[in-house]
Amino acid sequence: MHRLDTYHLSEAGIPDGAKTTSDIPITLGSFLASAMNRAHAYVAISFVPGRSPDDLAVPPTGYPSSKVLLHGHETKSLSFLSYPFGDGVTFYERIMTGLVNCDVITIRTCQEIEGKFCDFIESQFQRKVLLTGPMLPEPDNSKPLEDQWHQWLNRFEPGSVVYCSLGSEIILEKEEFQEICLGMELTGSPFLVEVKPPKARLRSKKPYQKGSKSGSRACSGLGGWVQQPLILAHPSVGCFVSHCGFGSMWESLLSDCQIVLIPHLGDQIFNTRLMSEELEVSVEVKREETGWFSKENISGAVRSVMDKDTELGNRLRRNHANWKESLLSSGIISGYVNKYVEALEKLV
Structure with missing residues (x-):
């Protein structure tokens, strides 16, 4: 892509080389969307004859309001729908423009998990909905868990460690990061926290370990990537505290x-509702009036599911085991991809 002479990203605070929202704070997402809009002169869209990005610049009228789409529930956590996301268009309008003007709607999910919601979208917009399945990478058994994590996790009893990761797009304030770590500490369990560096950075970017009478039972990494599937598969890990992004879900x-679950951004909120209310396999950390989460609420949520003597913990454990067995037995990883390719070939 050529340099965008008509739009100076540096003036908007977007660093050079930023390509996706994971490269920038969420507050700058609208500027990145504007940059993408203004790049249409440099991009050839030969596979859409007669169509230009300008055709979708202004959202059409006549589509449902956000209140209808959200079944009448407007909350502060969903206010992102009205945020600007490009030049003169809100996030909601941009999404609805695509849904109304497209020929086919493709969703990265599966019928078993979100079938009734996909059916609703198909009937609401009168468009064929094709599902890709979860699109997860095949497990790479040739790469073992990195030695630093393997050795640390091996020190603890099976199912005793709490692993917390909030994804690549959430950049915490320093106080928020500290509140999460304090919440983990209050659980009384060994814990591993992996997040992006806080806005007001701590002194060290290196993983640190906190000593205690039982030895070093707290570990936190700032930035970079960890082998999340392998960490979750380690026998010592018994609880996953997550932002509920799609991959982590x-x-x-x-x-x-x-x-x-500690959702923060739009799709994470919907994913959390699915996991906690529809599938009943998780609990959501209660929000404070500030919109964030207290250390007490974080530790309380973790203890409520880790305790093997509680009805809630056992019910979630049973539901989770049933869903896992159902999903793995249906060949969900590869089966959906094959069906999706076949459906596209028929459309073409």
């Missing part, structure tokens, strides 16, 4: 860990 479902 599936990895948690296919693990044996208890699940605690």
